Amino acid sequence: MKQLLLLTLVLINGCALNPLKKEEQPKPIPIDDSLTSAQTLAQEGRLGEAVALLETAILQENDNTTLQATLDKLQQQKSTLRHELQNRLLISEVHGMQRELPLMERLSLSESDDGYLRSRLMDKKTRLQRSHKELSNCGWRYAKTDRELAITCLNLAQSIHNDVTDLRLLTQLQEKEQLANETHKQEARLAREMAWTTRNQQRIAQAKSFLKQNILLEARYLIRLVLKEDPKNSEVKKLLSQLEVKLKGHVDTLLEAGDRLYRDDEIEGAKAAWHAALSLDPSDERAREKIKRAQKVLDNLESLKKPE
Numbered sequence: 001m002k003q004l005l006l007l008t009l010v011l012i013n014g015c016a017l018n019p020l021k022k023e024e025q026p027k028p029i030p031i032d033d034s035l036t037s038a039q040t041l042a043q044e045g046r047l048g049e050a051v052a053l054l055e056t057a058i059l060q061e062n063d064n065t066t067l068q069a070t071l072d073k074l075q076q077q078k079s080t081l082r083h084e085l086q087n088r089l090l091i092s093e094v095h096g097m098q099r100e101l102p103l104m105e106r107l108s109l110s111e112s113d114d115g116y117l118r119s120r121l122m123d124k125k126t127r128l129q130r131s132h133k134e135l136s137n138c139g140w141r142y143a144k145t146d147r148e149l150a151i152t153c154l155n156l157a158q159s160i161h162n163d164v165t166d167l168r169l170l171t172q173l174q175e176k177e178q179l180a181n182e183t184h185k186q187e188a189r190l191a192r193e194m195a196w197t198t199r200n201q202q203r204i205a206q207a208k209s210f211l212k213q214n215i216l217l218e219a220r221y222l223i224r225l226v227l228k229e230d231p232k233n234s235e236v237k238k239l240l241s242q243l244e245v246k247l248k249g250h251v252d253t254l255l256e257a258g259d260r261l262y263r264d265d266e267i268e269g270a271k272a273a274w275h276a277a278l279s280l281d282p283s284d285e286r287a288r289e290k291i292k293r294a295q296k297v298l299d300n301l302e303s304l305k306k307p308e
């Protein structure tokens with residue numbers, strides 16, 4: 001018994017002399033890291049987490065104006081997003097109820113003794129009527145910030161209950177939306193025309209450069225592209241005339257070179273020269289006839305080489 005008592009005293013003294021270590025508290029996240037993390041979360045759409053993170057950071061440093069300003073901004077974004085999503089959910093629910101009601105009414109007529117069905121139908125109609133006020137509020141709330149959403153809400157509200165004030169606002173918003181759409185279309189058309197003009201100007205400049213360097217086929221290709229899009233372009237027509245003069249000169253030179261080679265019995269060389277002329281002007285019948293003639297000569301020579 002004495003030994004047990006002694007052992008107990010030793011254990012008690014040991015505990016007194018060696019108290020349990022306190023758990024280490026986690027180090028607070030640096031303020032800069034909190035801001036960066038919150039902004040990253042916000043970009044990912046996780047606004048609730050971003051707000052909670054900044055609220056925790058402000059507890060550590062409640063006089064930090066940067067933290068507070070960022071928190072206020074994110075809280076506003078969170079509230080705005082919540083309202084918008086709630087209204088979009090409301091729109092979806094109303095659309096669903098409007099699709100369901102006719103079906104439920106038909107079913108109720110065929111099942112006139114079904115009290116539960118009648119109760120559901122009345123509840124659905126009541127909920128639909130109550131949604132009118134929320135939809136109207138949605139339309140007025142977003143009239144200046146999200147015209148498309150406001151128009152959707154007001155259209156739905158009018159489909160439930162015709163309200164003169166809502167209708168007046170809806171008409172104004174639709175007129176503004178139509179004007180905005182027309183303006184957008186005009187801006188898009190002007191942007192396309194500007195891009196088209198710039199593209200053709202670049203083609204004309206490149207064609208002129210090719211023409212100076214006697215790169216005639218590439219120049220002709222670019223000129224034809226421009227004329228296809230802008231047939232009345234006087235600058236390109238003038239450029240085409242210059243090109244045709246140069247092409248004719250080159251074609252004549254190649255034809256004459258082929259003729260000289262042909263007279264010197266260089267049939268293959270002559271044929272190559274005439275083919276080059278034909279590539280410059282595919283409509284040149286002189287080159288075609290000369291090539292046919294050269295080919296007949298080559299064919300005759302080949303037949304003579306064959307053993308009998």
